Amino acid sequence: xxxxxxxxxxxxxxxxxxxxxxxxxxxxxxxxxxxxxxxxxxxxxxxxxxxxxxxxxxxxxxxxxxxxxxxxxxxxxxxxxxxxxxxxxxxxxxxxxxxxxxxxxxxxxxxxxxxxxxxxxxxxxxxxxxxxxxxxxxxxxxxxxxxxxxxxxxxxxxxxxxxxxxxxxxxxxxxxxxxxxxxxxxxxxxxxxxxxxxxxxxxxxxxxxxxxxxxxxxxxxxxxxxxxxxxxxxxxxxxxxxxxxxxxxxxxxxxxxxxxxxxxxxxxxxxxxxxxxxxxxxxxxxxxxxxxxxxxxxxxxxxxxxxxxxxxxxxxxxxxxxxxxxxxxxxxxxxxxxxxxxxxxxxxxxxxxxxxxxxxxxxxxxxxxxxxx
Numbered sequence: 001x002x003x004x005x006x007x008x009x010x011x012x013x014x015x016x017x018x019x020x021x022x023x024x025x026x027x028x029x030x031x032x033x034x035x036x037x038x039x040x041x042x043x044x045x046x047x048x049x050x051x052x053x054x055x056x057x058x059x060x061x062x063x064x065x066x067x068x069x070x071x072x073x074x075x076x077x078x079x080x081x082x083x084x085x086x087x088x089x090x091x092x093x094x095x096x097x098x099x100x101x102x103x104x105x106x107x108x109x110x111x112x113x114x115x116x117x118x119x120x121x122x123x124x125x126x127x128x129x130x131x132x133x134x135x136x137x138x139x140x141x142x143x144x145x146x147x148x149x150x151x152x153x154x155x156x157x158x159x160x161x162x163x164x165x166x167x168x169x170x171x172x173x174x175x176x177x178x179x180x181x182x183x184x185x186x187x188x189x190x191x192x193x194x195x196x197x198x199x200x201x202x203x204x205x206x207x208x209x210x211x212x213x214x215x216x217x218x219x220x221x222x223x224x225x226x227x228x229x230x231x232x233x234x235x236x237x238x239x240x241x242x243x244x245x246x247x248x249x250x251x252x253x254x255x256x257x258x259x260x261x262x263x264x265x266x267x268x269x270x271x272x273x274x275x276x277x278x279x280x281x282x283x284x285x286x287x288x289x290x291x292x293x294x295x296x297x298x299x300x301x302x303x304x305x306x307x308x309x310x311x312x313x314x315x316x317x318x319x320x321x322x323x324x325x326x327x328x329x330x331x332x333x334x335x336x337x338x339x340x341x342x343x344x345x346x347x348x349x350x351x352x353x354x355x356x357x358x359x360x361x362x363x364x365x366x367x368x369x370x371x372x373x
Contacts, residue, residue, distance in 0.1 A: 024055035083133035096163035102170030135291035169193035179317035196334035233296035234303035241293025262352035320369035
């Protein structure tokens with residue numbers, strides 16, 4: 001196995017851009033029932049308008065240049081390519097901080113905060129295995145545990161024997177697991193969009209505040225009404241990938257629906273919460289790298305990995321939780337049961353994609369947490 005770290009620069013061939021625009025302009029649109037809104041999925045009128053902008057208004061080359069302002073690299077861990085941006089702070093003694101995203105995001109969601117965070121940290125913003133330029137997946141078995149071990153190895157190769165971790169949404173699970181695997185190396189774990197579950201003990205529900213009961217109801221709604229994507233990706237990721245890989249409109253709808261459901265609940269449309277161009281840059285990354293299927297693979301691995309759901313000892317690494325009050329489902333007592341929570345902040349605005357929705361609030365919370373450590 002090579003441990004080489006190679007410089008990388010994004011340069012999508014013009015032929016791929018032309019092909020994307022051609023496919024968008026020739027999209028075959030299905031009919032929909034009148035008055036549905038978002039209740040049965042993404043409305044056709046909204047999606048048509050967004051797809052038209054993606055084809056003829058959005059500037060990928062400008063987005064590519066913004067991403068390329070950060071030094072980027074590739075390395076291989078256990079035969080799997082890992083892509084990451086690595087921005088060193090001007091302070092040579094700064095702490096290293098690795099940023100981990102979830103599906104259907106990518107390292108693009110951190111692009112608005114990397115420069116600001118690099119004032120205080122050596123920032124490593126990574127694409128998860130199977131996502132973007134860290135794809136396609138090299139083979140089966142890339143569970144959360146294996147993904148976490150890969151990032152511990154990446155940080156070691158970069159020369160960081162002590163570092164902090166931030167995980168967003170599903171990336172929070174990997175962040176917590178990194179702390180379990182390497183507690184002596186991890187200074188602290190910061191998370192947002194953390195999903196916490198009650199146990200079978202009825203005492204878990206005793207004395208919940210009204211706000212916590214509301215978050216529990218959101219979790220129930222998420223499980224009952226919003227988990228169709230999870231069922232598909234955790235059972236038949238390859239089958240759904242054919243359509244997403246062939247149709248940019250299909251890929252757009254599959255991702256934009258989650259940005260509608262998982263961003264600030266007070267925002268009417270996804271682009272009211274996240275900049276429209278940033279949203280399309282994220283979708284474009286999935287499209288150009290052909291990683292619809294390999295990114296879904298993580299759901300399949302989690303569903304079929306007994307270790308993912310087995311009882312675990314409480315984490316010992318200091319942990320900070322940022323909670324978006326309008327959207328998140330995190331219950332503090334459940335988080336404290338599983339992790340050594342020493343920092344808890346409640347934010348009025350934001351959602352699962354907090355670094356892209358509220359970049360300065362995110363940066364300030366990360367600084368406050370690690371600064372206290």
